[in-house]
Amino acid sequence: MKVGVLGCGNVGAALVQLVEERGDEIAARTGVRLEVVRVAVRSLSRTRPIELPEGVLTRDAAAVVADPDVDVVVEVIGGIEPARELILDAIAAGKPVVTANKELLANHGAELFAAASTAGVDLLFEAAVAGGIPIIRPLRESLVGEDVRRITGIVNGTTNFILTRMSEEGVAYSAALAEAQELGYAERDPTADVEGYDAGAKAAILASIAFGAKVVAGDVYHEGIANVTTTDIDFAARLGFVIKLLAVAELVPVDGGPDEIAVRVHPAMVPLAHPLAGVRDSFNAVFVEGAAVGDLMFYGRGAGGGPTGSAVLGDLVDAAVNLTKHTHAELSVAARRPIRAIDELRSSYYVNLDVVDQPGVLRAVAEAFERHGVSIRSLEQEGIGENARLIFITHQAREADVQATLADLGNLDVIHAITSVLRVVGEDEG
Amino acid sequence: MKVGVLGCGNVGAALVQLVEERGDEIAARTGVRLEVVRVAVRSLSRTRPIELPEGVLTRDAAAVVADPDVDVVVEVIGGIEPARELILDAIAAGKPVVTANKELLANHGAELFAAASTAGVDLLFEAAVAGGIPIIRPLRESLVGEDVRRITGIVNGTTNFILTRMSEEGVAYSAALAEAQELGYAERDPTADVEGYDAGAKAAILASIAFGAKVVAGDVYHEGIANVTTTDIDFAARLGFVIKLLAVAELVPVDGGPDEIAVRVHPAMVPLAHPLAGVRDSFNAVFVEGAAVGDLMFYGRGAGGGPTGSAVLGDLVDAAVNLTKHTHAELSVAARRPIRAIDELRSSYYVNLDVVDQPGVLRAVAEAFERHGVSIRSLEQEGIGENARLIFITHQAREADVQATLADLGNLDVIHAITSVLRVVGEDEG
Numbered sequence: 001m002k003v004g005v006l007g008c009g010n011v012g013a014a015l016v017q018l019v020e021e022r023g024d025e026i027a028a029r030t031g032v033r034l035e036v037v038r039v040a041v042r043s044l045s046r047t048r049p050i051e052l053p054e055g056v057l058t059r060d061a062a063a064v065v066a067d068p069d070v071d072v073v074v075e076v077i078g079g080i081e082p083a084r085e086l087i088l089d090a091i092a093a094g095k096p097v098v099t100a101n102k103e104l105l106a107n108h109g110a111e112l113f114a115a116a117s118t119a120g121v122d123l124l125f126e127a128a129v130a131g132g133i134p135i136i137r138p139l140r141e142s143l144v145g146e147d148v149r150r151i152t153g154i155v156n157g158t159t160n161f162i163l164t165r166m167s168e169e170g171v172a173y174s175a176a177l178a179e180a181q182e183l184g185y186a187e188r189d190p191t192a193d194v195e196g197y198d199a200g201a202k203a204a205i206l207a208s209i210a211f212g213a214k215v216v217a218g219d220v221y222h223e224g225i226a227n228v229t230t231t232d233i234d235f236a237a238r239l240g241f242v243i244k245l246l247a248v249a250e251l252v253p254v255d256g257g258p259d260e261i262a263v264r265v266h267p268a269m270v271p272l273a274h275p276l277a278g279v280r281d282s283f284n285a286v287f288v289e290g291a292a293v294g295d296l297m298f299y300g301r302g303a304g305g306g307p308t309g310s311a312v313l314g315d316l317v318d319a320a321v322n323l324t325k326h327t328h329a330e331l332s333v334a335a336r337r338p339i340r341a342i343d344e345l346r347s348s349y350y351v352n353l354d355v356v357d358q359p360g361v362l363r364a365v366a367e368a369f370e371r372h373g374v375s376i377r378s379l380e381q382e383g384i385g386e387n388a389r390l391i392f393i394t395h396q397a398r399e400a401d402v403q404a405t406l407a408d409l410g411n412l413d414v415i416h417a418i419t420s421v422l423r424v425v426g427e428d429e430g
Numbered sequence: 431m432k433v434g435v436l437g438c439g440n441v442g443a444a445l446v447q448l449v450e451e452r453g454d455e456i457a458a459r460t461g462v463r464l465e466v467v468r469v470a471v472r473s474l475s476r477t478r479p480i481e482l483p484e485g486v487l488t489r490d491a492a493a494v495v496a497d498p499d500v501d502v503v504v505e506v507i508g509g510i511e512p513a514r515e516l517i518l519d520a521i522a523a524g525k526p527v528v529t530a531n532k533e534l535l536a537n538h539g540a541e542l543f544a545a546a547s548t549a550g551v552d553l554l555f556e557a558a559v560a561g562g563i564p565i566i567r568p569l570r571e572s573l574v575g576e577d578v579r580r581i582t583g584i585v586n587g588t589t590n591f592i593l594t595r596m597s598e599e600g601v602a603y604s605a606a607l608a609e610a611q612e613l614g615y616a617e618r619d620p621t622a623d624v625e626g627y628d629a630g631a632k633a634a635i636l637a638s639i640a641f642g643a644k645v646v647a648g649d650v651y652h653e654g655i656a657n658v659t660t661t662d663i664d665f666a667a668r669l670g671f672v673i674k675l676l677a678v679a680e681l682v683p684v685d686g687g688p689d690e691i692a693v694r695v696h697p698a699m700v701p702l703a704h705p706l707a708g709v710r711d712s713f714n715a716v717f718v719e720g721a722a723v724g725d726l727m728f729y730g731r732g733a734g735g736g737p738t739g740s741a742v743l744g745d746l747v748d749a750a751v752n753l754t755k756h757t758h759a760e761l762s763v764a765a766r767r768p769i770r771a772i773d774e775l776r777s778s779y780y781v782n783l784d785v786v787d788q789p790g791v792l793r794a795v796a797e798a799f800e801r802h803g804v805s806i807r808s809l810e811q812e813g814i815g816e817n818a819r820l821i822f823i824t825h826q827a828r829e830a831d832v833q834a835t836l837a838d839l840g841n842l843d844v845i846h847a848i849t850s851v852l853r854v855v856g857e858d859e860g
Contacts, residue, residue, distance in 0.1 A: 026574065132723040132726065134564075145746070147455075273710075275708065293562040296728075297727070314572040
C-alpha cells in the first residue's frame with residue numbers, strides 16, 4: 001500500500017520513521033504493508049531528521065496527490081490552503097486521506113466529509129484533536145450509540161503547561177509563557193494557543209463528532225488565559241480548585257424543542273477531586289459524560305512528533321486496510337443544530353473584586369448581584385485599606401445576568417477593579 | 431438488523447433498553463436500524479426492569495442462535511459453557527457475535543478468534559475489559575501501529591472501591607469488603623475479585639490484544655488484596671504513595687531473543703503524582719505506555735449495566751454496519767510468545783518488618799538483603815520495644831532475589847514477622 005505524505009515537519013518525519021520501524025509488525029498483524037513512496041516538502045535543501053531514498057522528496061504536493069502510484073494520502077501541512085484543495089483532489093481521485101489538520105476540519109469539515117462520502121473513501125483525522133490520544137475513533141465508533149451529553153477537554157498543551165507552572169511554581173504568566181517558548185511548546189506569536197483559538201478549533205471538531213452536527217470554529221465562544229494571575233490561582237487553591245483552560249461542548253435541553261449545542265473555550269476553576277484537575281504540564285485530556293456510560297476520560301500527549309505521528313499511523317493503517325476491503329468509514333456531520341449563545345450559559349462563577357475598605361461596600365455589591373437575580377453561594381472578605389477585596393462564588397446563574405451584574409459593579413465608586421471572573425465547573429450543576 | 435441477546439441480567443437489560451432508546455439516533459447516524467427480536471433467559475417468570483413484546487423471551491438460547499431471523503448475537507451470559515458453544519455455533523452460522531465474557535476470552539480467546547476469522551465474521555468484546563471504557567478498540571485499531579510496551583490497569587472496581595475506602599476513611603479491609611457487598615459491588619463470595627482472578631482474566635485479554643499473542647488466564651501471576659492493611663496504606667501515604675490493585679502486561683526485552691511477555695496482578699504502591707493514583711472508588715483506568723505515543727490513560731466505569739451495556743452497544747452497531755458492508759474486523763492472537771516467570775520480574779519493593787528492638791537487628795537484616803544483591807534505597811526505623819519496625823524500599827531488584835531475602839529474613843530470630851511486602855511502580859525504573 002503506497003503512501004504519499006504532504007509535509008515533512010515534526011509529524012511528517014515521525015510518521016515516515018514509524019512506517020519504517022513498524023512496517024513488519026503492521027504487515028504481520030493486518031496483512032497490509034505500508035510504503036512511503038512520495039513526500040512533498042517546501043524546501044528540498046533543508047536538513048531533516050530522516051533519510052529518504054532518492055526521488056521520494058518533491059516540492060510538488062499536487063503531483064504527489066495525482067501520482068497513480070500513491071494509494072493513500074497523508075496531509076500534515078496544516079492551514080486551510082493548499083491543504084483543502086489537495087485533500088479534495090485526493091478524495092476526487094478515490095484516495096483515502098489521513099489528516100492532522102484541525103484548522104481545516106474546524107472550518108471546512110462538513111464539505112470535506114461530504115466529498116469523502118460521495119467518493120466512498122476514508123477521511124480520517126485522529127491526530128487533529130489531542131495529538132496521540134485516541135478520542136475521535138472512540139467517539140465515532142465506540143460511543144456511536146451513546147447519548148453523549150458533554151465533553152470537557154484540556155486540549156491545548158501549551159496553555160496547560162503555562163497554567164501548571166503558574167500553579168506549581170508560582171511563576172507569573174509572562175515568565176511561564178517565556179519558558180514555554182524556550183522549550184518550543186509555544187510559538188513566538190502565542191496568540192493561537194493563549195487566546196483559545198487552537199482549543200476552539202478542537203472544540204468544534206469534538207462537538208461535530210459527538211453530536212453528529214456541523215459545528216465550525218466560528219460557533220465557539222472563546223476566552224484565553226492571558227488575564228489569569230497567580231493571585232487567582234492561589235485563591236482557587238484555597239477554595240479547593242485548580243485553574244484550567246477548558247474546551248466544553250455540550251447538549252442543552254430546550255423546552256419544547258431539540259437540544260441546542262453549546263460550545264466554548266475559557267479558563268475555569270476545576271475542583272481538585274475532578275479527574276481533569278490532575279492533568280499537568282503539557283498533557284491533554286478529554287472528559288466525556290454520557291447518559292449510559294457515565295464519565296469517561298482519555299488522557300495523553302496532545303502534541304509532539306511521536307504522539308501525533310502515532311495517531312496518524314493508526315488512521316493510516318485503518319485507511320489502508322479498508323482500501324484493501326473496498327470499504328470505508330462513514331461520517332455525517334452535515335446536520336445543523338441551533339448553537340446556544342454564551343449569554344444563555346448557566347454556570348457557577350468566581351468573582352474577585354478590588355474594593356474600597358469602608359462600611360456599606362458589601363451592601364452595595366450584594367445589591368448589584370440581587371438586582372440581576374445572581375445568588376451568592378460563598379463570600380470572603382480579604383485584606384484591609386488599599387488591599388481590601390471581596391471574593392464571591394455564585395450559585396448557578398445565567399451568563400447574561402452575571403455580565404449585567406459585572407457592568408453594574410464596574411459603575412460603583414466603591415469598587416477599584418473587577419480583578420477577575422472565572423467560571424466554576426463541576427459544582428452546583430443540574 | 432435483527433439482534434438475538436443471550437442473557438438478560440443487568441447488562442442484557444440495559445442493552446435492550448439502550449437499543450430501544452437510541453435506535454432512531456443510531457439509524458440516523460449509521461443507516462442501520464437495530465431491533466432486538468429474541469432474548470434468551472434462564473427463567474421466564476423472573477421480574478425484569480424492562481418489558482419485552484410477547485414471543486421475544488425464550489429459555490432456549492440455542493434456538494436464538496439458530497433462529498434464521500437473528501442476524502447478530504450478543505452473549506451476556508458469562509462463564510465458559512454454554513457461552514463458548516453458543517458463540518461457536520453463531521460464528522459457524524455466519525453471525526457476528528458481541529460478548530462481554532472476560533472469563534471465556536481469557537481462556538479460549540484464540541480458539542474463538544480463529545473460528546471468527548475462518549467464518550469471516552466479527553467477534554467483538556469491548557465490554558469484557560473495563561466495562562464502559564473504550565480500551566479494546568483503541569488498542570486494536572488506534573494503536574495497531576504503535577509499539578505498546580506496557581499496560582498498567584486498575585481493572586477491578588470492587589477492589590478499587592475497597593482500597594479507596596481503606597485509604598480515605600481508614601476502615602479495615604473486612605469492613606470495606608462488607609460495605610462493597612452491601613452496595614452490590616462485591617459478590618457474597620468475593621474470591622474472584624479480591625484474589626485477583628477477575629483482574630487476571632482482563633490482564634490476559636489486554637496482553638493478547640496489545641501484543642498480538644496468545645495469553646491466557648493461566649499465564650497471569652496474581653496476588654490479591656486480602657493482606658493489605660490500613661497500616662500499609664498509612665505508610666504508603668507517608669512515603670508519597672497510594673496502594674492499588676494493578677494488572678500489568680508488558681514486553682520485556684531479552685538479550686539475543688524476542689521480547690518476552692510479563693503479565694501479573696498484584697497490589698502495588700503507586701506514586702501520588704501518577705495518573706492512576708487519582709482513580710478512586712469503583713472507577714477503572716488503563717494506563718498505556720507506547721514507544722511513540724508516550725503515556726496514555728483511559729478512565730471510566732468498569733462495571734454496571736449502563737456502562738457495560740453502552741460498550742456492548744458500540745460493538746453491536748459496529749458489527750451490524752460491518753455486516754451490511756460484508757466486511758469484518760480481523761484479530762490474530764494465535765501467535766505464542768514466551769511468558770516471563772514472575773521470578774524474573776525487576777521491581778522496586780516495599781518491605782515492612784516487625785522486629786525485636788535490640789542492637790544488631792539492622793545489621794542482621796541488612797546482611798540478608800546484601801547476600802542476595804538487593805540494594806536498599808531508603809530505610810525507616812519506627813517505634814520501640816514490642817512495636818519496633820523496619821521499613822525498607824529497595825532499588826530495582828529481581829523478584830527471585832527478593833523472595834530469597836524474605837526467606838532468609840523469616841529465619842532470623844530478631845524478626846517477629848514480615849508484615850508486608852509490596853511492589854512499587856513508577857520509581858527507579860529502566
